[in-house]
Amino acid sequence: MLNQKNVNLGKVRSSIRELFEYGKQRKAEIGEQNVFDFSLGNPSVPAPAEVKEALKDIIENTDPVALHGYTSAQGDYSVRKTLANYINARFKTELSADCIYMTCGAAASLAITLNALLNKGDEVITIAPYFPEYKVFTENARGILVAVAGKMGTFGIDIHNVKNALSPNTKAVLINSPNNPSGVVYGEEDIAALANTIAEYSAAHGTEIYLISDEPYRELVFDSDIKAPYIMNYYPRSIVCYSYSKSLSLPGERIGYIAVNNQMEEWKEVYAAICGAGRALGYVCAPALFQQLVKRVYNVTADISVYKRNRDRLLAALTEYGYEVIKPNGAFYMFVKSLEPDAKRFAERAKQFELLLVAGDDFGTEGYVRISYCVSPQMIERALPAFKALADSYKN
Numbered sequence: 001m002l003n004q005k006n007v008n009l010g011k012v013r014s015s016i017r018e019l020f021e022y023g024k025q026r027k028a029e030i031g032e033q034n035v036f037d038f039s040l041g042n043p044s045v046p047a048p049a050e051v052k053e054a055l056k057d058i059i060e061n062t063d064p065v066a067l068h069g070y071t072s073a074q075g076d077y078s079v080r081k082t083l084a085n086y087i088n089a090r091f092k093t094e095l096s097a098d099c100i101y102m103t104c105g106a107a108a109s110l111a112i113t114l115n116a117l118l119n120k121g122d123e124v125i126t127i128a129p130y131f132p133e134y135k136v137f138t139e140n141a142r143g144i145l146v147a148v149a150g151k152m153g154t155f156g157i158d159i160h161n162v163k164n165a166l167s168p169n170t171k172a173v174l175i176n177s178p179n180n181p182s183g184v185v186y187g188e189e190d191i192a193a194l195a196n197t198i199a200e201y202s203a204a205h206g207t208e209i210y211l212i213s214d215e216p217y218r219e220l221v222f223d224s225d226i227k228a229p230y231i232m233n234y235y236p237r238s239i240v241c242y243s244y245s246k247s248l249s250l251p252g253e254r255i256g257y258i259a260v261n262n263q264m265e266e267w268k269e270v271y272a273a274i275c276g277a278g279r280a281l282g283y284v285c286a287p288a289l290f291q292q293l294v295k296r297v298y299n300v301t302a303d304i305s306v307y308k309r310n311r312d313r314l315l316a317a318l319t320e321y322g323y324e325v326i327k328p329n330g331a332f333y334m335f336v337k338s339l340e341p342d343a344k345r346f347a348e349r350a351k352q353f354e355l356l357l358v359a360g361d362d363f364g365t366e367g368y369v370r371i372s373y374c375v376s377p378q379m380i381e382r383a384l385p386a387f388k389a390l391a392d393s394y395k396n
């Protein structure tokens, strides 16, 4: 008998992937230009020129045996040291190389961190809307995901909901900002209130609760007055799961890291558990060539001006057509209120206009759809009449 849970995970595609596959089929039928595929979060801008230059230089000037060989399980020391120094300079932390564990992107960072922290039955609180894989990763680490609704209307953190969800079994609170799917960036007030709430609860109940920040979109913040606070500055028992997938447009290369806050008493134990979980999950080490790459381009970001332009255009047009949209300040997603109570039916109806939108139900929030606007500005222009026609179809 096979592990049925995994058979099901393998057979039942996520509805995002399902929609993406439908889009491919539809494009073959009616032409690429005529399908408005807003389903996937695949960066649409190329990796910055610095990436190509650095890769060429590394390949030409490094001994290939050393370059392509295994690194230490936690990652090359000089890479980790460079990243720790950069984080320290940027966020006023005091991390050492031994706080950094190199990973195959944010998905691996999360899977390893959750496996490191959780015992059977431990609970992980997250804020809806949330990335659907959180449930898969948490359950695979034998934990239980407890999703609480974000603030209605803004999708910030609703502290009352978090307070109500805290229990003696809470092992971690997992947040994601800038957020997939809402594009919301949690402000300083949100983060400080969350940190205080968790700290108070754990002090009163004698429990240890970790704050995990999933940050593949940290660099994708559009407006200079919007800042994504660094959780290590607010809460000692914190862990950052970072990735270069979106900031450098390298999702297929699988590179990121986990940073453990050394302001918590037991940080060396936590780091050891992370090394152990990475080992048990069979990761061996993060891609060696891309470790060397991020050592060189750690402070470079892809040209995100296209995402900002897409956001501004869509936000203005959809609002004009009568949609209710939460203004996204980061990432490349927009969460739009469905024009009928059932967002799945709304997304089905959108297909009649060749618009591929993901129902918010998959992100733990009903009544909304997600638009991934990491697409060309030309596609946005072509899609606008379809958005208008969809909205008009509800007026008749």
Ligand SMILES: Cc1ncc(COP(=O)(O)O)c(C=O)c1O
Binding pocket: 041, 104, 105, 106, 107, 108, 131, 176, 179, 180, 214, 216, 243, 244, 245, 251, 256
């Ligand atoms: C919120 C969130 N977390 C994690 C990931 C996984 O990112 P990575 O490609 O770095 O594994 C994604 C990818 O879309 C995401 O949106």
